[in-house]
Amino acid sequence: MHICYISNLYPPETIGGAEKYVRNVSEELVRRGHKVSVLTTAASDSGSVSSFNSERRNGVDVYRITPANMYTPIEHRDASPWQKPVQHIIDLWNPQIYAKFKSKLLSLEPDVIHTNNFGGLSAAVFTAAGAIDAPIIHTLHDYRLIDIRPDLFNNGEIIGVRKIMKPFRLFNKKIIEPHITQVLSPSQFVINKHKESGLFESTPCDRLKLGVSPSNSGEEINYVETDDFRILFAGQITKQKGVDILISAFEQLDQKDVRLDILGKGPEKEKLERRSEGDERIQFHGFVSEEELDRYYQLADTTVLPSRWYDNSPMVIYESYSHSTPVIGANIGGIPELIEEGITGELFDPENVKDLSNKLSLAHESFDKRMSENAHDWAQKNTLTNHVDQLENHYLSEMESK
Template identity: 40%
Template sequence: MKICFISRFYKPFVRGGAEIYVGKIAEKLAKKGHEIFVITPAPKNQNYAEKINNVKIYRISPLNIYNAYESLKKPLLSKIVYHSLDLFNLHSYRLIKGILKDENPDIAHINNYKGLSPLAFKAAKDLKIPIVFTAHDYSSICIRANLLNEKGEICENPRILCKIYNKIQKSLIQDKPDIVTAPSNFVLQKLESRRLFNNVKRIVLPNPVETRKRIEKDYDNIDILFVGSLSKHKGPQILIKAFKKLKEDNLRLHILGKGPDEDRLKELAKDDERIIFHGFLTGKELMDMYRMANVTVVPSIGHEVFGMVILESFMHSTPVVASRIGGIPELVKHGYNGFLFEPGDDNELAKVLNKFSGDPEILGKLEMGAYKSSKKYDIKKHIDKLEEIYRSLT
């Protein structure tokens, strides 16, 4: 099959899990003999094509006040103008439609599309190309993509501008895909609650990992791991507060990541030498931390879509203690591969972590559950399911 991936970012210019996913899947499918090409924004204001690992990449530069790669640095007013133009970006529509017309793929698989315009859906639909849309986050129902307000709290009542934006976006993408997938059932339920894609076939397709052999751990020290953005909605402050309630000397808390709250978190942790900040790690350094850890904590207070940190932890036989929120309970099974606690409750989290220091044998049982859980998310099974979805539309 000839498959087009549409993605806001693509390697080597990556920012998050969605584009890492697209890169892995595109290359795996190419290795299986499929013809793969990607449409993605260019990092500079020029259109060009290149090839990486047998995947052809079209990098395009739709007209706007800045490009997708500059969004983090811009003030609020600029972002409002940018997103407004992106909604109806006819230049992007023409560029994407032109590439699709020339390439004539069997499937268009749309992933994160901000910076390429929701009109990417129309470009494929107008050419009668079957569309699969994967909702990696909440961007189709929330301009911030995370269902949080400006304070980093769950948004219960969106501002009027957000409501207008979401209504327009909905009209542009509603019922355009033939199939919608998401990593968790929670995401699909959120889309359904906003009456988006209700007439479209929806499939839960969890994110995949490369499975490994079971790793044996030791318990001389109990190493607790946090991996993620050092931002309020990810809950590192809750973990630090919980950890400081524990007095055992054999406990270590390793915090990996960077973010806007880094200085405040270091101030919160400064009088406890057992808390170590490692900065942002990737590749082998990150995997070595998962391998070393006895437990990973995911203390989010926002609606996590799925949690690749959880799967990466399971992949290294490391159980997870996590907030009971969003798509997390679909992965973490209480007492089997980890424990769940109420979001924001540092007292409950401290009690859970205290179990491990008092009886480390609990960890051995959870490690087996984590290892077995990782097998369910093997990337080979994921590719097979994706091919099945594509074939159903051709």
């Protein structure tokens, strides 16, 4: 089977978990003997707007092109304010992307096309894919079909389904939806939010949880005892991720034998570093390699997701469980679908500093290794292997129905 993935980013260019997901699934399918191609973007300084650059990464054929727009997905945080409105207009339907993707897809002749995050590529990838005689499966990683703000978050708060974005949703319903034969999402919350917005009312939708890479999920419980009680945050340091909430909750802990490790980068990092200068228990480590991330998961007693936004199905939870580390998460979006309270972790009221601080204090005072065992067992049931087994079934079913 030849599967072609369309994703706005692909490692080593990464921002979030979606592009890592595409890589992990692609490489697993290659190991199973399938042919896998990926169409993605290239940064302005390393690609071309006129043709795809090609490379083979761990058996996956990767084709990168620079969109003819103001900036590429990897460059969006450095964009000037005046560039963004122009970017959004072109990113509705980019004729360059349509022409180049259609031509490449016709030459590749995939059996299945699997679209993922497409910000920076525009709706044109769907009309280009629609010209190919192959089923199109789309995985929802965010809310880009609902609003130009794919996290439904603005000025420090959730914006929900805005009336002003109704024409945008109608455009997507007309241009994108007819080409999609199957919708997948790791979170039922995300599927429901799209249906509430009037999207995919007659398109088959299925919740398919992600999976943990076999390299991270061994048979033995992966727990390391340390002198301190270590709390971990791993992700983008942005307002919607709620790192400031975690720091405020942590600062209320009187214990000296607690430590907060914050991994990642983002626009809030410098401000939060300055704020935390007086507390030696709080350490910022910046962006770390995947090998280093594994080590921090092993050292952590609990991982915290203090999200303000409608988080989908955070890969951090899967990765944390694979290292036998329980998770304390905000009760918002798809997070509660992955945390069994008192079993694999705890939930707290979103943005409630006192509630989170109480959960951290309780975890420190009465740490239960059974939670580590439960987290490990959860990861064993939700492996990348199991996920790809189900993906293959979806692909075969859609091919038979085409």
